[in-house]
Amino acid sequence: MILACHNLSKSFGDQVIVKDGSFHIENHEKAALVGINGAGKSTILKMIVGQLSPDAGTVVLTKGKTLGYLAQHQEMESGNTIYEEVRTAKAEVIEMEKQIRTIEIELPSLSGDALETRLATYQRLTSAFEHADGYAYKSELTGVLKGLGFTEEEFTKPVDSLSGGQKTRVSLGKLLLTKPDVLLLDEPTNHLDMNSIAWLETYLLNYPGAVLIVSHDRYFLNRVVTKVIEVEQGQLHTYMGNYSDFAVKKEQLREARLKEYLNQQREIKHQEAVIEKLRSFNREKSIKRAESREKMLDKMTLVDKPMEINTDIHLKLEPSRISGNDVLSVKGLSKAFPPQTLFTDISFEIKRGEHVAIIGDNGTGKTTLLKILNNVIQADSGSFTLGANVEIGYYDQEHHVLHMDKTIFEEISDDYPTLTNTQIRNMLAAFLFTGDDVFKLIGDLSGGERGRVSLAKLMLSNANFLILDEPTNHLDITSKEILERALNDYTGTVLYVSHDRYFINQTATRILELTGNTFVNYIGNYDYYLEKKDLLTPAVSTAASEDAPAQVSESKLSWQEQKEEQARIRKRQNDLKKTEERISVLETRNGEIDELMMQEEVYTNSVKCQELAKEKTANEAELEELYEKWEELAE
Structure with missing residues (x-):
């Protein structure tokens, strides 16, 4: 055991955060702290690191062990570049290297006792330097920065000019490089793209110390943690396993x-x-x-x-009218913000009922594409066409459709006057607005809260084509699950951008990956995308080096191949099911024959015995073939 919290209690006025809560973290263990928004997860982390004092209880860290803490928001005004800032994490190693070089210069001019003393110091320093992996620290710095999504061109950017999300990534890089014995991470994936999250997962899985993570990213938690500590109504409960097990x-x-x-x-x-x-x-x-x-x-x-949990609330989304089968047709679309080209000559179609997720690295143009489709900005070239009776409902992260002088309740009731108070409150409760929260002014809400109101309004609209930009941002896990069920029951069409892999896995029937300035189609959810990405990568790289029509052709070919493979998979599954059913029939019949052979009227009748024995022999032979067939199909 490296960290233990015993009987922690903390309240703010009448609000109880935790009461007599206890848990512990073993050395090398990876654990998650989960709970709804406002449950007190960040408060517990702050008590562990000493930024807040508990009202009662104790936090015990094993003697000689170190804590490292990543908060959600970072203040960083150092005047350093990104590389210089992260390099401070290796200050001790750099100082050792400096002393070693100084001694190396001094040694040729020394003799006698002075030489012996200096050599002893040199040996001690070089041993410590090697133990700290000092010879690799520069490559380690570069590896961590690139893993967290920074390009080498960005290494020289001053940290004072960075956005809040970029500063958080720099802080995370520094923290990882200091290698504390216990890492405390508060929403570490919030500002990372998919590649960076995948890199962080691998890093943490191989991290030699213990890790305690607060996160709403269920896919990330499934990959990394082996213990989940839940904060619920002031109580702490520990569950072994990953998020799905929990x-x-x-x-x-x-x-x-x-x-x-x-x-x-x-x-x-x-x-x-x-x-x-x-x-x-x-x-x-x-x-x-x-x-x-x-x-x-x-x-x-x-x-x-x-x-009572919010997942008991079932949102029912139903378009007021059905669109035509062809919902969206995009032809030859291109967009650049010189000197950066986002995408070139992209073409794709979306049919009624499809749930399409757009994925890709930060800065590839995913949000820009959604804005073009909603006529917020213009494309440089190309066109798109909406099908018959298509009515768009658009959710963006800037929330232009809200009225700052209205309350949350008024924002909903004024736009949807036929809804009852109960219906409005149920919808708002699903997006974490309960009790007197519904009477807060829109103008007084945080960005995340405004996003939840916008999403609630969209869910109530008559749109039959929902276009969503990062819909799960600022939602806790319970609200995400409610939204997932609502979208899965939705009979209209959905196109969305998201970094939430668990959400994509639950809701997408098709994925468009924006990579190399073009789209690659994957017919399936996120797990299917991961399975097929490596197979399609050579095709993508080849397509990227050819002209744009070839890119579209290659993409369509990949799509067609996947459809054919899915058909083969379905056929194999059907064959497997039929084989299992036939095996069951024959095994049952053989059991019946064995019972019959034990009956006096049968075993005394030689003709009947021969008939049954012959039937069983034939069954055994067929079973032998079926068992082999089953093994082939099961593979």
């Missing part, structure tokens, strides 16, 4: 607790009815028995009702 176990426990609660409530009502009936008899013995039952009820330890 979600299954939590639901099982919740169902068990709900069943226990309902059973106890039924027992209480039954006992109360019996007590009332006994008292109505108005006999001394009956009254004593009633009193005895009352005492039993008073001694009963009441089971708390499990918390």
Whole structure:
């Protein structure tokens, strides 16, 4: 055990963050701290690092071990370049190297005791330098910066000029390079693209120390952690396994607790009815028995009702009218912001009912494409056409459609006057606005809160073609799950940009990857994309070196090949199912034959015995073939 929190308690006024909460982290362990927005996850991290004091309880770090903490927001005004700032993480190694070089210059002029003393110092320093992997620190710096999405051209950028997200990435790089014994990371993937998140996953999986992560990125947590600590209504609960394991176990426990609660409530009502009936008899013995039952009820330890969870809210999205089968046709679209070219001569089509995710590195032009499709900006060349009866609902991260002087409730009710108060509150609750929150002014909300209001409005619109830019940003896991179910039930068409791999995996039927200034099609979800990306990479690189029509042709060819492969997979699955069914029939029949052969009227009848034996032999032969066929199909 390297870190332990014992009986932590913390409140802010009437709001209880945690009460008598305990958990521990083992050496080398990778753990997650999860909970809804506002549950107190960041507060717990701040108590661990000493930025906040607990009202009660203790935080114990093993003696001699170090903590490293990445907060969500970074202040960085050092005057350094990106490379210089990250290089400060290796200050001790750099100082050792400097001392070694100084001694190397001095040694030729020394003799006697002075030489012996200096040589001893030199040997000690070089040994420590090698132990700290000092000879590789420059390549390590470069590797971490590139892994976190910085190009070598950006290394010389002053950190004072960076955005908040870029500063967070620089801080994360510095922290990783200091290699503390315990890493505390608060939303480390917020400002990373998919490649950088994948790099960070690998880095953390191989990290020699312990890691405690606060994150809403479920795919990331599934890949990295082996323990989940949940903050819920001031209580801490620990689950072993990754995020998916946690979600299954939590639901099982919740169902068990709900069943226990309902059973106890039924027992209480039954006992109360019996007590009332006994008292109505108005006999001394009956009254004593009633009193005895009352005492039993008073001694009963009441089971708390499990918390009502937002996932019980089901948003039903339904377009007011159906669009034509051809929803969107894009031909030869190009866009550049000189000197950078985003995409060139891209063409694709979207059909009714498709859920299409656009993915790609930061800066490749994903959001720009959505803005072109919504006529927010113009393309340099090319065109796009909307199909018959297509009505777009657009969600962008700038939230132009909100009225700053209205409350959240008014923003919804004014646009949708036919909705009841309950319907409006249910929709807002799904996006984390409960109680008096609904009466906050839009102008007083944070960017994330405005985003949630915009998303709630869009979910209520009559649009049959939803275009969404990073719809899960600023949503907690529960809200993401509600949105996923709503989109999966949606019969209209969806085109969205997202870095949330778990969300893409749950909702996409097709992926367009923007890479090398063009699109590559993948017919499937994110797992399918990962499976096929390596196979298609040579095709993409070849296409990138040819002219634009060849790129489109190659992309279409890949799409067609995938459709054919999916058809082959479906056929193999059907064959496998039929094989398993036939095996089951034959094995069942052989069991019946064995039972028949034990019956006197059968084993005394030589003709019947021969018939059954012959049938079983034939069954065994067919089974032998089926077993082999099953093995081939199963592979």
